[in-house]
Amino acid sequence: MxxxxxxxxxxxxxxxxxxxxxxxxxxxxxxxxxxxxxxxxxxxxxxxxxxxxxxxxEKPYKGKILRVAIMGLGSYATRVAEAMESCTKAKLVGIISGTPSKFESWQRKYDIPDKNCYNYDNFDRIRNNPDIDAVYIITPNGLHRDQAIRVAQAGKHVICEKPMGLNAKEGEEMIAACKSANVKLLVGYRMHFEANTLEIIRMRKEGELGKIMFFQGLCGFKIGDPSQWRLNRQLAGGGAMMDIGIYAVNGSRYMVGEEPIWVTAQETKTDPVKFKEGVDETIQFQLGFPSGAVASCLSTYSMNNLDRFFLNGEKGFAELQPSTGYGPIKGRTNKGPLELPHITHQTVQMDEMSEIIFENKIPTVPVDGEEGLKDLKIIDAIYLAVQTGQKVELKD
Known part of the structure; x- marks a missing residue:
């Protein structure tokens, strides 16, 4: 047979x-x-x-490949590098680290030549390396501004992890430096390319949810090692808000589809030893939008089982839980479950960023420096509202 x-x-x-x-x-x-x-x-x-x-x-991709050097070889950089192995429009070609002992294993795994390896003192030399188009900065928040400016001055495109800087002033300086150098500044907003997230945005734009009335964003986890940089005010710029809280800030904007005009906020701290002065443990914040919609959000380093977005309109609702994790993202709407296929977020992000840089593609939700600056302005206002106990008006 x-x-x-x-x-x-x-x-x-x-x-x-x-x-x-x-x-x-x-x-x-x-x-x-x-x-x-x-x-x-x-x-x-x-x-x-x-x-x-x-x-x-399905013909093989023959367009221009975005050749990327990753700066900062920590755990998230490893995730990005592994995801980029599946990219068709972007490739990891270089590394920049303050720990040169990491070079050998990265070079072996990703076939990176010696000439594409740099440390934090000499990476300005990338200006003379035609093999590198962009640098993806995946270092502590407090280093982003200076590193981004140096990369821009070296004539390379800048991709920076979020938050883009420690505050709006730093964000403005980064944008100015990139404009002056005629390079693009992008921020690692991977959720802006996630399928289920984009489906909710489509539903909202097409009026399927009706007028948007309310958004809730819950973001947090129990943080471990008290000596890590995320609990160091100088390196992190704060605490949970500068790490996980930015997802709720950013998510409220792309889910509601408007820019907030006011913010109120309250801080709770149960462990002042672990969460020292200037390092927030838990912040609840509220945003008001021009249409009358409101957002109620939570950012914390002391609770698990969160990671939830909920959007409510006059005609329907949409929910994601988990909403911002590495996936798969799961959700439902008043019309039923959201079950669009999961593709590794960082793979999609880097391929999309290649098109943004080389083909001027306009994504559904922006990932440029101006987008990052908007989040920083809101975070500045949240911290001010915590300090003053007053409603803070947001200006353009």
Whole structure:
């Protein structure tokens, strides 16, 4: 017994012994058997042909490849690097680290030549390296501003992890430096390319949810090692708000589809030893929007089981939980579950950023420096509202 190209059982000897007379329909039974066989084979053949046609139509990408050097070789940089192995429009070609002992393993894994390895003192030399188009800065928040400016001055495009800087002033300086150097400044907003997130944005834009009334964003986790940079005010610029809280800030904007005009906020601190002065443990904040919609959000380093977005409109609702994790993102709306396919966020992000840099593609939700600056202005206002206990008006 063997299988033909369509997976149908065929008796090998019978194939050799076939005579023309055997094809005559000498009984109703034989006729029905052959009819059944044809009915089975037809959809299989159709499916096979469709798949072949699809494979033929998918031509290999021949466009320009964004050649990226990653700065800062920590855990998230490792995640990005591994995700980039699946990219078609971006490639990891260089590394920049304050710990040169990491070079060997990264070079071996990603086939990075010695000439594309730099430390924090000498990476300005990338200006003379035509193999690198952009640098992805994945270092502590407090280093972003200076590193981004140096990368821009070296003539390379800047991709910076969020938050873009420690405050709006730093963000403005980064934007100015990149404009002066005629390079692009992008921020690592991976959720701006996530399928289920984009589906909710589509529903909101097309009026399927009606007028938006309310958004809730819950972001947080129990943080561990008290000596890590995220709990160092100089390196982090704050606490939970500068790490996980920015997801709720940013999410409120792209979910509601407006820019907030006021903010109120309250801080709770249960462990002042771990969360020292200037390092927030938990902040609740509220945003008001021009349409009258409001947002109620939570940013914390002391609770798990959060990571939830909820958007409510006059005609329907949308919910994501988890909403900003590494995936798969899961959700539902008043019309049913959201089950769009999961693709590694950083893979999609880097391919999309290649198109933004080389083809001036305009994404559904911006990922440029101006987008990062808007979040920093809101975070500045949240901290001010915590300090004063007053509502803070947001200006353009």
């Amino acid at each position: 063997f299988f033909n190209d369509f997976g149908i059982n065929v008796n090998r000897q019978a194939c050799h012994d076939v005579k023309p007379k055997l094809f005559k329909m000498n009984s109703r039974r034989n006729f029905l058997q052959k009819l059944t066989l044809s009915a089975v084979a037809l959809p299989i053949l159709s499916s096979y042909s469709a798949k072949n046609q699809e494979a033929i139509s």
